Amino acid sequence: MIPAVTLPEQFVEWFGLDPANPIAVFAMGLLAAAGVASFVLAQTALAGPWAKRKITAKFTDRISVNQHGPWGIFIIVADSIRLLSKELIIPEGADRPAYDLAPLVLAGSALLGFAVIPLGSGIQVADPEIGLVYVFAVSSIASLGLLMAGYASNNKYSFLGGLRAVAQNIAYEIPLVLTGVSVVLFTGTLQLSAIVEAQQQTLVQLGPIAIPMWFGLLNPFAFAIFFAANLAEVGRNPFDIPEAPTELVGGYQTEYGSVYFVLFYLGEFIHIFLGGAIIATLFLGGPAGPGPEILGLFWFTLKIWAVFLVTQWARSAVPRVRIDQLIDFGWKRLLVLAFANFVVTAVAVGVLA
Template sequence: MAPVSAPLPETLAELAGLDPNSVPVLVLMSLIGAAFIGSLMLTQTALVIWAKRKITAAFTDRIAINRVGPAGLLIIPADAVRLLSKELIVPDGVDRPAWDLAPLVIASSALLGFAVIPMGNGIHLADPEVGLAYVFATASIASVGLVMAGYASNNKYSFLGGLRAVAQNVAYEIPLILTGASVVIFAGSLQMSEIVAAQSQTLVGPIPSWYAFVNPFAFALFMIANLAEVGRNPFDIPEAPTEIVAGYQTEYSSVYFVLIYLGEFIHIFLGGAIIATIFLGGPAGPVLPGIVWFLIKIWGVFLFTQWARSAVPRVRIDQLIEIGWKGMLVLSLANLLLTAVIVGVIA
């Protein structure tokens, strides 16, 4: 296995000539490292505003934005100014504390998950032994935000969207975690750096031993379950705009809408980061720096979600629940059992 690099705060402290064992120094460098990783992910999310429209237009044979700046790139600051300058409208009868907190919960829960994702040589804030469990735990906090938004809005359509979000996330988080557990059985660790290091060898010839090649069935299951977790077709039931206006976010405007919209795409990138880490070798790749390969992989996952959004029709809520509990759960359990048997026999 490849050697495990020191976390980013310790690396920054050593580069600055400071004692990495000093608590104040470590706290300061942790804040700087968190700001760097957070800014990197938020920058990628800002680019999505432009890329989403271009990609969807290409899939559906339409002309995308091309008037605001070169290739429409200035739509990013234009949209930011437009949305943030809108009036924040607070409907009558909302549960104000929960209504105010929901957008913050949705947006921040995904950012927390990036703390333990190895993005390159030493580019990770922390490397706990329960790293994968931590990522799943923080990502699931978004479900609480969706329920808060739906319940607190005092709107039956928002409430229905919140209930659909709970039903969907419960139905698909279990297969997602069980499929992730099959990777843990192969790697023998929940630690993200160890999972990446376990994929550093070659499988056959030039093919790397990424778990997407070792267990393509688990990779396919995880990709499908991830579509449900990030609310992309055919599983965009919680907000289904043709059925329930905009679901849990119906009553939100201005900066609150921006936070919910931002949280949606941050979660897509977090899902891509998890997939890249546990199935695609993390930042591993030839010639280019690790961080570049890592970003290429998560953008590849984003491209897949946008393809699904444009090409796959939405299922009904009853079909969604049936696929989750009767299909994905059974297949993920079978995959977990088969993986345990194979690893047990090999060991």
């Protein structure tokens, strides 16, 4: 069970500070936020330059990075130096304020989402009563960053990529939110720690084995819809239309290089891990798992990496579809299925209650 106390409150207690002192609470909040951000950035640094290549190579029967340190792990350092040392070239006619802010908006919006995610036993920066609304709201800011990048680059391919990103995100964010709200019907709360706690109950007892009441097991239909919509939100095949290298060169990020490209690349993977964190929280019991509560962070990390593995499988195995097919599927099929799931869930909860 997730304790009601948050990470900043624990820090205040550990350091012997006055919980009524707003400066002390604010400082401990910054410390907790920095710790969670460091954890997330470490995961994405491992996933982007190294794990992504290793996983893709396994799926496509190729040899991956193996020349930089054990198992090629030092490719992370090599890629960082290579990309950060490149010259930052600004396209002529670019809208500088929007051009400069777009990568920060993309990466920052995903990091903000982790502020309310319960990562483990008491490892949560904040636990507001509207936690689910907050995480959906801040993650959707990424669409603004993609549109800013496409518009500000003064490049028609970038602009088309930005427009595609907005069209795709709108089409799939509604089914994503609707399916997430269907979980709220079971729990009666938007507070993420309470949603995790509700999944600690036993669904089925098979002798000595207790199957937990994870909402992914209780309602696998909703889980499948949410997973598909999440793939679209993070831009993994067959939903990588905003970049579409064979059509749009690189889409919204065509004109970005050096540190700006690093921020875009980092933001993309932070959003993938945020999507995995939301899936783990809503459908897979959050940090719950066998053993003591102290292992919560381990189990949570394992779950988000499992989601990451599936997204990389989709990237390697699923072909890209046309933009009209993608939008058609989102509005005419997935949205209908999400509404149907919402209605059936509401009826089922009403009958069982």
